[in-house]
Amino acid sequence: MYFATCGNDANWTISGGCPLRGCPDVPVPKLNANNFSAECAGQPHGGQCAAICFDNAFGGWTATCNANSGWVYTGGCPLKRCAGVPPQQFNAGAWNASASNATVGSSFAINCTANITDGSGYTAACVADAIMPYGNWSVTGACPPKRCAGTPPLQANAGAWNTSSMSNATVDRSFSINCTANITDGTGYTAVCVANATMPFGNWSVTGACPPKRCAGTPPLQANAGAWNASMSNATVDRSFLINCTANITDGTGYTAVCVANATMPFGNWSVTGSCTLKQCPGLPPTPDFTRAWPDNCINATHGVVCNTTCTEQGNGRAQVRCDAGQWQTPSLVCTPKRCATLPSTPANADGTWNTSFRNASVNTQMALGCTPNITDGEGYTASCVENANASTANWTVNGSCTQRRCLGSPSNANAPESTGWPISCANRTAFESCNATCDPIRSNGTGYTAVCNEGTYDITGSCPLRQCTKPPPLAQANSDDWNSTCIGPIGTTVCTAPCNEFSFGDGYTATCNGSDSWTYSGKCTVKACQGVPNNPTNSENYAAFRSAWYLMPGGNKVPCNGNILNTNCSADCAGNTEGTAFKAECKQR
Numbered sequence: 001m002y003f004a005t006c007g008n009d010a011n012w013t014i015s016g017g018c019p020l021r022g023c024p025d026v027p028v029p030k031l032n033a034n035n036f037s038a039e040c041a042g043q044p045h046g047g048q049c050a051a052i053c054f055d056n057a058f059g060g061w062t063a064t065c066n067a068n069s070g071w072v073y074t075g076g077c078p079l080k081r082c083a084g085v086p087p088q089q090f091n092a093g094a095w096n097a098s099a100s101n102a103t104v105g106s107s108f109a110i111n112c113t114a115n116i117t118d119g120s121g122y123t124a125a126c127v128a129d130a131i132m133p134y135g136n137w138s139v140t141g142a143c144p145p146k147r148c149a150g151t152p153p154l155q156a157n158a159g160a161w162n163t164s165s166m167s168n169a170t171v172d173r174s175f176s177i178n179c180t181a182n183i184t185d186g187t188g189y190t191a192v193c194v195a196n197a198t199m200p201f202g203n204w205s206v207t208g209a210c211p212p213k214r215c216a217g218t219p220p221l222q223a224n225a226g227a228w229n230a231s232m233s234n235a236t237v238d239r240s241f242l243i244n245c246t247a248n249i250t251d252g253t254g255y256t257a258v259c260v261a262n263a264t265m266p267f268g269n270w271s272v273t274g275s276c277t278l279k280q281c282p283g284l285p286p287t288p289d290f291t292r293a294w295p296d297n298c299i300n301a302t303h304g305v306v307c308n309t310t311c312t313e314q315g316n317g318r319a320q321v322r323c324d325a326g327q328w329q330t331p332s333l334v335c336t337p338k339r340c341a342t343l344p345s346t347p348a349n350a351d352g353t354w355n356t357s358f359r360n361a362s363v364n365t366q367m368a369l370g371c372t373p374n375i376t377d378g379e380g381y382t383a384s385c386v387e388n389a390n391a392s393t394a395n396w397t398v399n400g401s402c403t404q405r406r407c408l409g410s411p412s413n414a415n416a417p418e419s420t421g422w423p424i425s426c427a428n429r430t431a432f433e434s435c436n437a438t439c440d441p442i443r444s445n446g447t448g449y450t451a452v453c454n455e456g457t458y459d460i461t462g463s464c465p466l467r468q469c470t471k472p473p474p475l476a477q478a479n480s481d482d483w484n485s486t487c488i489g490p491i492g493t494t495v496c497t498a499p500c501n502e503f504s505f506g507d508g509y510t511a512t513c514n515g516s517d518s519w520t521y522s523g524k525c526t527v528k529a530c531q532g533v534p535n536n537p538t539n540s541e542n543y544a545a546f547r548s549a550w551y552l553m554p555g556g557n558k559v560p561c562n563g564n565i566l567n568t569n570c571s572a573d574c575a576g577n578t579e580g581t582a583f584k585a586e587c588k589q590r
Helices: none
Strands: 002-006 013-018 048-052 060-065 071-076 109-110 121-128 136-144 174-177 189-197 201-208 238-241 248-263 268-278 308-311 317-324 366-369 376-387 394-404 436-438 450-456 459-461 493-500 502-516 516-526 569-570 584-585
Touching: none
Parallel strands: none
Antiparallel strands: 002 013, 048 060, 060 071, 109 121, 121 136, 174 189, 189 201, 238 248, 248 268, 308 317, 366 376, 376 394, 436 450, 450 459, 493 502, 502 516, 569 584
């Protein structure tokens, strides 16, 4: 309800209200239409909402809210329709009458005409017109006619098919070609493109004939080739046959025979081309050893030719060779070399002897022999087997040299001590020659020395040992002591001494070894002596009056005693007018 209040300002103030009844829910969806908008919920009494039809329908729906809070619907969306049937399609059957006035979304199919077409047929769909209240037919698919690919196979003895007009021709089309002029008889060929009932294409069907003209028999035989095959007899025009050249001995591609049409006659003629030439042996054959050059008429000789030539001065006999299949064969006859039957003599100072494998060596053979190592100089020797123009054998010619190395001069005497020296004949000896130096017969004994010339120098062996004194001198010298017992040694260097004894004076004695236990003595020991006659006795006066002259004792003869040596006894008899024993005097060491 409403309330009206009169205010202090003398104006009415209205409050309260009477709201209209409304529809709280969204209208329900309707056939062939889109949903009503969610904004329709809560519409008041009398409010309206609209729903748009689908594209395949036309019209629309209206929802009105009534006094009972419910929706009242008016309008509609009937489906659009395609009038009549789809248009007729190429190479296909008719559409079914049920397709007439079909609704949008309906579709119908028809098949391709059997056998002569290829494809899945056609499909017609009733499609809504976006603006108009009806539909339109949309047809898809295809029924292309079957075709014969390319052109028919080429036919014997006829022209070529027309590629531009026949290629990919449709079923039932036909084409013709004529027989090749002059070489055939006939009406030509007709090709028809015929449908293939089980495959998506057609096949060419060709009828007609162009029989060729023929060549009787076989071609004539050809040089250096095999025989023609008997199957060639009565061959048709344009047929060709090949025969090969005789194997191995010829060069060439062989021969080709073609049956060629005779333009004016009902047969053909054989035409033969090609060649088979005998193989040539290139140039001249290799010239064997000891053989003269082959003659010029052998240059590039053909198969089967035999060439001959003579031997050089180094060979015997003759040579012969054959050209076979383009190759010079191994000579059937050859010149045997003249040979050196034996070996040459072994030259001086060579290292060994000639190799025996060179016995019976051929001319121009060479062998070498070196010099004896270490003792010779030179390049060695070369022996060459040289032909003898006037004989069937050859001779050895030896060149080279090996000279023995010499030892210049004589060996050094310093290397042969205690010898008589090297003889003059020992100078400039050759290798392995020797000479001798004998020992000094006085100073030494032994076998002496031998000098051998070796590689330019002397090798010296042997010895001359000095003679030895193996014991002291045998006898003591007068008035001396004995020789010292260790006085032994070699000659010349061993010197022994014996000093004077106490009764003598001097340098003593020296003994020098001069051979095997042989000594040379020198020196002297003089016996001490009392000078004059004995002195008078002590305290004696006129001593001489009482005695005779002094004489040596003992002795039968009265030898005067004067200057006698030490230990000499002298005696003097008493005078006749005196008595007593004789006087005695002895020379003594002081």
